[in-house]
Amino acid sequence: MDLIWDGIREAFRIMASGDYSVWEIAVRSIFVSGSATAISLLLGIMVGSLIAFNQFPGRNLAFSLVNTGMGLPPVVVGLIIAIILWRSGPLGDLRLIYTPTAMVIAQTVIAAPIVTGFTAAALRNLHPKLRSQLYGLGASRLQMLWLVLWEAKLPLLAAVMAGFGGAISEIGASQMVGGNLAGDTRVMTTAVMLEVSRGEFAPAIALSLILLALIFIVNLILTTVQQQERRS
Amino acid sequence: MRRWIWTGLLGVLAALAMLVAVGCGGGEEETATQTPQGEATPTPTAVVHGPKDVILATTTSTQDSGLLDVLEPLFEDQTGYNLKIIAVGTGAALAMGERGDADALLVHAPSSELPLVESGVAINRQLVMHNDFIIVGSEDDPADIEGMTSAADAFTTIYESGATFISRGDDSGTNKKEIEIWQDAGLDPAGQSWYEQSGQGMGATLQIANQKDAYTLTDRGTYLAQSENLDLVVLVEGDPVLFNVYHVMQVNPDKFDMVNGPGGAAFVDFMVSDATQDIIREFGVDKFGQPLFIPDAGKDEAEITPQ
Numbered sequence: 001m002d003l004i005w006d007g008i009r010e011a012f013r014i015m016a017s018g019d020y021s022v023w024e025i026a027v028r029s030i031f032v033s034g035s036a037t038a039i040s041l042l043l044g045i046m047v048g049s050l051i052a053f054n055q056f057p058g059r060n061l062a063f064s065l066v067n068t069g070m071g072l073p074p075v076v077v078g079l080i081i082a083i084i085l086w087r088s089g090p091l092g093d094l095r096l097i098y099t100p101t102a103m104v105i106a107q108t109v110i111a112a113p114i115v116t117g118f119t120a121a122a123l124r125n126l127h128p129k130l131r132s133q134l135y136g137l138g139a140s141r142l143q144m145l146w147l148v149l150w151e152a153k154l155p156l157l158a159a160v161m162a163g164f165g166g167a168i169s170e171i172g173a174s175q176m177v178g179g180n181l182a183g184d185t186r187v188m189t190t191a192v193m194l195e196v197s198r199g200e201f202a203p204a205i206a207l208s209l210i211l212l213a214l215i216f217i218v219n220l221i222l223t224t225v226q227q228q229e230r231r232s
Numbered sequence: 233m234r235r236w237i238w239t240g241l242l243g244v245l246a247a248l249a250m251l252v253a254v255g256c257g258g259g260e261e262e263t264a265t266q267t268p269q270g271e272a273t274p275t276p277t278a279v280v281h282g283p284k285d286v287i288l289a290t291t292t293s294t295q296d297s298g299l300l301d302v303l304e305p306l307f308e309d310q311t312g313y314n315l316k317i318i319a320v321g322t323g324a325a326l327a328m329g330e331r332g333d334a335d336a337l338l339v340h341a342p343s344s345e346l347p348l349v350e351s352g353v354a355i356n357r358q359l360v361m362h363n364d365f366i367i368v369g370s371e372d373d374p375a376d377i378e379g380m381t382s383a384a385d386a387f388t389t390i391y392e393s394g395a396t397f398i399s400r401g402d403d404s405g406t407n408k409k410e411i412e413i414w415q416d417a418g419l420d421p422a423g424q425s426w427y428e429q430s431g432q433g434m435g436a437t438l439q440i441a442n443q444k445d446a447y448t449l450t451d452r453g454t455y456l457a458q459s460e461n462l463d464l465v466v467l468v469e470g471d472p473v474l475f476n477v478y479h480v481m482q483v484n485p486d487k488f489d490m491v492n493g494p495g496g497a498a499f500v501d502f503m504v505s506d507a508t509q510d511i512i513r514e515f516g517v518d519k520f521g522q523p524l525f526i527p528d529a530g531k532d533e534a535e536i537t538p539q
Binding site: 086087088092093095097098179180181182184196197198199200201 | 283285287292296298301304314316317318319331332333432433435436438439457458461462488490491
């Protein structure tokens with residue numbers, strides 16, 4: 001029990017003193033996972049609207065694939081991306097292994113199916129007459145997409161939260177393609193693992209608390225927006 | 233007002249996406265602007281051309297003990313290179329070298345290192361430092377091995393008593409040494425119910441042994457660095473077989489297009505330099521009253537190996 005109190009005390013000490021470069025690690029976590037979520041949202045809207053609005057052979061298969069992707073094990077994603085990005089791998093010339101960019105790529109692979117799945121489900125659940133009505137009012141394809149997305153913005157926000165949650169909490173992929181380099185690719189989850197393996201539990205607990213607070217704040221902001229929207 | 237919030241959120245996401253794009257380009261720019269800085273340093277190995285990153289594949293013990301945390305900034309300041317430390321087991325580190333996925337290796341399994349040197353994959357192999365392996369366990373010492381002078385005898389006693397033993401099981405240098413000792417004892421613990429493999433680094437394995445009141449083989453450096461968080465005590469030490477020697481080497485740039493030859497050479501030079509050797513000698517003395525590693529650069533391996 002002492003350990004937990006020590007950890008909590010240590011958490012506040014670390015946050016107040018600004019040492020351990022904990023803020024830097026937190027900012028990097030948000031940046032990497034936020035970027036992956038942003039890219040995932042773009043991909044998710046494209047692919048999600050494609051499979052939600054179009055009838056084509058293999059549509060059910062496409063849905064199943066996306067749903068499978070929602071549960072991709074991060075460590076498998078990490079291994080595959082690492083093999084591709086290693087110098088000895090097919091894209092080794094890009095020299096991306098052990099960079100934040102590699103982590104954004106890996107987290108995008110993890111978050112994109114989640115965002116796509118939520119998006120496709122949200123769009124499919126819109127009133128079926130909405131689209132024909134918009135077409136009837138003379139909307140162009142692009143206008144149509146925009147209006148439909150606007151209509152589905154609340155579930156889309158849930159997609160963003162789920163995607164961000166998946167990205168920021170994974171560790172296997174970040175460790176493998178990022179290498180947990182101090183000041184370069186160390187994020188909250190890999191920092192916690194390192195501290196635990198060093199037997200430094202207090203900073204590990206501190207970092208975990210900060211990670212939780214981080215996820216909470218992001219979700220609080222998004223949920224607040226969602227609620228305001230719903231109330232109006 | 234609400235629209236404003238939505239625009240703001242969209243803007244944040246768009247800005248992040250842009251930052252990623254710029255970030256990739258920015259990295260290259262940084263390389264270009266950093267180069268003159270490298271030239272300005274007086275070190276002969278300063279960066280002049282080529283890639284700025286040096287990938288070091290090394291053992292978990294050098295990271296878990298905290299030594300590399302001290303050395304990394306010094307190396308980067310002295311040479312202008314950006315050191316990327318990938319802490320894995322010695323087996324994985326050597327495999328990275330074999331594929332050309334690392335520029336320099338800092339490892340501790342001489343018998344596995346030599347094939348790489350013979351095949352020409354690793355060059356410029358130099359002695360850096362040593363410490364020793366120790367057998368640690370709970371104070372109760374259920375197998376009663378405390379004070380034994382032969383590691384093989386201690387392992388035999390553990391085998392016969394069936395007390396829990398945690399193996400790294402990850403093909404690391406420590407794991408290779410452990411297997412060597414089992415072989416010396418003429419025993420094969422694989423498959424025994426009391427013999428467990430953690431598959432993790434030295435630090436994590438010590439934590440597991442600590443929680444399970446089990447025996448394990450560890451390098452002294454990692455044990456000392458973590459001793460304040462451990463109830464484990466040193467039970468067996470001093471057997472010549474427990475000698476633990478670290479070598480640094482660079483990956484041959486002639487074998488792989490992308491290997492940073494000058495960067496690897498700079499790291500080898502850095503590790504065996506007088507200044508670095510002095511830091512290794514002092515590292516941990518203030519905290520533990522004894523150094524975690526004993527510097528050996530320039531010595532003959534045969535001369536320091538206990539007989």
